[in-house]
Amino acid sequence: MKDFYSAPEIIVVAKTSAALRSPKGMPSVSAGAGAKVSGLNSLLKSAKLSLEPLFGDNEAAVRAVMSEPMMKHAGGETPDPGSYYVLSGDVKNPKKVIADLLNEEAIEGAYLKPGGEPPVFREQGEADGMPAPTDGAPAPTPDFNARQIYLDAAPAGIDARFAWTKPGGRGDGGRIIDLEWGWNFSHEDLLANSGGLLDGTNSANNHHGTAVLGEIGGDHNSLGIMGISPNAKLSTISFVTNPSAAAIRKAADRLGPGDIILLEIHRAGPRHNFQARDDQLGYIGIEWWPDDFAAILYATSKGILVVEAAGNGAENLDDALYSVRPNGFPQSWRNPFNRNNPQCGAILVGAGAPPPGTHGRNHGADRSRLGFSNYGSAVDCQGWGREVTSTGYGDLQNTSTNTQYTDTFSGTSSASPIVVGALGCVQGWLRAAGKPLLTPATARQMLRDTGSPQQDEPGRPVSQRIGKRPNLRQIHGKLFPKPILKETLKEIKDKDLKEKDLKDHIKDIKEKDTKEIKDKDLKDIKEHKEKDTKEIKELKEHKEFKEIEKPIKEKDKEKDVFEGGIGGGGVIRPPAEGGASEARLAALEATVQSLAQMLQLQGLGAQEHFIPPELRPMVGGGGDDGQGS
Known part of the structure; x- marks a missing residue:
């Protein structure tokens, strides 16, 4: 069962070009120049009906109030609201009336609205059988x-x-x-x-x-x-x-x-x-x-x-x-x-x-x-x-x-x-x-x-x-x-500062480490250089070096030249004729190079005698086999 409902309505839409005018409550309408409304008036009169502006007392007032904001807001073409009418009166045959209206030159639309x-x-069952209220003195509503x-x-x-x-x-x-x-x-x-x-x-x-x-x-x-x-x-x-x-x-x-x-x-x-x-x-x-x-x-x-x-x-x-x-x-x-x-x-x-x-x-x-x-x-x-x-x-x-x-x-x-x-x-x-x-x-x-x-x-x-x-x-x-509260802003700021401090700290550590590593490397290089220079100097002054150098200087012409270098199993052989000085210098150079190699091998003087006995050159008096101790 329906609670209630409205009666159907017949809505009529006039052509804007017709400039229709229908005074409220009047059975006839008028129109602008050139529009024919005689047939429309005959229809309305014979059926005892009238057209009433739907949105106000007259068309001009409706257009003045409704048209401009509606057209601006719609985003597309809409009929002029001043052209809408509702058919008033007792309609005996809605379908026939609507068909007749649609045949009129001044009418753009007409439809029955349920x-x-x-x-x-x-x-x-929910809408039916509801008992009537007692309408007595009810208890307080919970x-x-x-x-x-x-x-x-x-x-x-x-x-x-x-x-x-x-x-x-x-x-x-x-x-x-x-x-x-x-x-x-x-x-x-x-x-x-x-x-x-x-x-x-x-x-x-x-x-x-x-x-x-x-x-x-x-x-x-x-x-x-x-x-x-x-x-x-x-x-x-x-x-x-x-x-x-x-x-x-x-x-x-x-x-x-x-x-x-x-x-x-x-x-x-x-x-x-x-x-x-x-x-x-x-x-x-x-x-x-x-x-x-x-x-x-x-x-x-x-x-x-x-x-x-x-x-x-x-x-x-x-x-x-x-x-x-x-x-x-x-x-x-x-x-x-x-x-x-x-x-x-x-x-x-x-x-x-x-x-x-x-x-x-x-x-x-x-x-x-x-x-x-x-x-x-x-x-x-x-x-x-x-x-x-x-x-x-x-x-x-x-x-x-x-x-x-x-x-x-x-x-x-x-x-x-x-x-x-x-x-x-x-x-x-x-x-x-x-x-x-x-x-x-x-x-x-x-x-x-x-x-x-x-x-x-x-x-x-x-x-x-x-x-x-x-x-x-x-x-x-x-x-x-x-909103972000002040406390929240402070927390964000503190967090940002902490993160900045951490980044700066990491940067400092990296820079410090780099500097320390660089300084240490430079120090080590300097120390090694100084140590190498000192030990080479000591080598030159060493007694055994002197014993090599002295005989060569004193017996330049008579001394055999050492061939093969220190540690190479070399032997002293007579120098080539006419080249005593050159041979002597070559022998000395070979000896120094061999001594330098041995310094590297033995850790640059880590032992009391930095040249092990088995590698020491045979530069002293010889035995039967030409080797000395």
């Missing part, structure tokens, strides 16, 4: 706060409890408008910051809207539940007496940059020929329709964040079906679910499973796509799509109309307010810090870049994108990075 419905998902796991730390929740510890983190200074059908503004947990109904008629079927308000702005007291952004001013506009696009425009005119609009609506799409269904299969987010796209674009072009339920149709929004332009849509229309096309800037929210075991039930892996949730590359993020504890309905407590609470609020209906509440906290932080607020583009990107990732579930893989669950602690860390 009725909107709340994107709540309830299993068979504190259900512990059941709101979606407020807890990530990944199970969005860490709203952390957000509240930071200045502005309860949504301070923000304004939020919820667009749907009905609300109970007298609920005991919705009294502190309620702005009430701003436009339209409040539906008596108010459970859905009451649950949404509880998630976003439930009072922080000792009873019931706690809202995510309880300090934000929370108001509503109804679809009961407003076309959806007109309601969006009215909300945008009451808000300013950084404020938030929530679209709690989806409708039947082309999968089942736009036919309403109890199971909601094929239902999609409303930005797909040209007039709703234009209204959302108007809001986001003013810097207002628009959060939109992706819908409960179990649809892949990347399907080529959604790029087929339906008959009656303007020629300029492009599929907005394709992010390469012009965008309206809304944040699209899917429904993810809560942690298994929540309230004793299991809907699959935490943050996995719930089977009913739409998915695709256009879906920006997810919220809890099951087991949300909030105000309304009465399945958790049902003692009176104003003390009803639920434990089973579901759908992209329950997911989207979680995202709105998270954004309210973030904007509150930024306001409190005097920083620029999130824009529609930066908010969307932030939700894509941060958060607890989607998880797989059999039959529902992460490739069926619904995005991440917000993580407010992580977002805060990105927006407000921790």
Whole structure:
């Protein structure tokens, strides 16, 4: 059973060149020079219908307010918002009327827009058989706060409890408008910051809207539940007496940059020929329709964040079906679910499973796509799509109309307010810090870049994108990075100094070692040189050297010349005739060289007699064999 839904709407788009003018409430229209509207007036008159400007009282006023910011913001061609009309009156045969309108020269588009419905998902029996409250004198409501796991730390929740510890983190200074059908503004947990109904008629079927308000702005007291952004001013506009696009425009005119609009609506799409269904299969987010796209674009072009339920149709929004332009849509229309096309800037929210075991039930892996949730590359993020504890309905407590609470609020209906509440906290932080607020583009990107990732579930893989669950602690860390404290700077400086000292010390050691090695080598060389010079000098003065030198000098002519050198087993032979002096010098040179070689071999005089006996030259008196001792 559906909670409530809007009647279908016929939207008409005039050609800008026709310069159509349709005074509100009048059955006839006028046009600029050259445009033919007689057939259009005849059609309207015969069917007792009228064309009313969708976004304001007259076309000129709409263009003055909406056209310039929309065209600048869209990034592509969009129809002039002043050319949108809603067909007013009792339409007996919608298909015939639309066909006749499309045949008129001044008309560019005309289409039947299915009725909107709340994107709540309830299993068979959940929406039926709810006992009426007793409306007696109920006992005090207990504190259900512990059941709101979606407020807890990530990944199970969005860490709203952390957000509240930071200045502005309860949504301070923000304004939020919820667009749907009905609300109970007298609920005991919705009294502190309620702005009430701003436009339209409040539906008596108010459970859905009451649950949404509880998630976003439930009072922080000792009873019931706690809202995510309880300090934000929370108001509503109804679809009961407003076309959806007109309601969006009215909300945008009451808000300013950084404020938030929530679209709690989806409708039947082309999968089942736009036919309403109890199971909601094929239902999609409303930005797909040209007039709703234009209204959302108007809001986001003013810097207002628009959060939109992706819908409960179990649809892949990347399907080529959604790029087929339906008959009656303007020629300029492009599929907005394709992010390469012009965008309206809304944040699209899917429904993810809560942690298994929540309230004793299991809907699959935490943050996995719930089977009913739409998915695709256009879906920006997810919220809890099951087991949300909030105000309304009465399945958790049902003692009176104003003390009803639920434990089973579901759908992209329950997911989207979680995202709105998270954004309210973030904007509150930024306001409190005097920083620029999130824009529609930066908010969307932030939700894509941060958060607890989607998880797989059999039959529902992460490739069926619904995005991440917000993580407010992580977002805060990105927006407000921790400053480096003085103590931390000192530690870094000390560490750098220590590392510099260590490097300098190592350098000093290397230089010292190099110098010491160099000095030692030079010293050793000097010592060896001095030692060699001394020992050679001693060698020259040695008695045995003298005994070699003296006979040669005294008996120059008679002395035999030593041949073969010291240690070489040489013998003294007579010098060659006529060469006594040369032979004597050659013998002396050979002796000195042989002595030098022996000094090297024997460690430069390490022994008392540096030439061992067996190597000493036979230069004295000889024996029978010509050798002496």
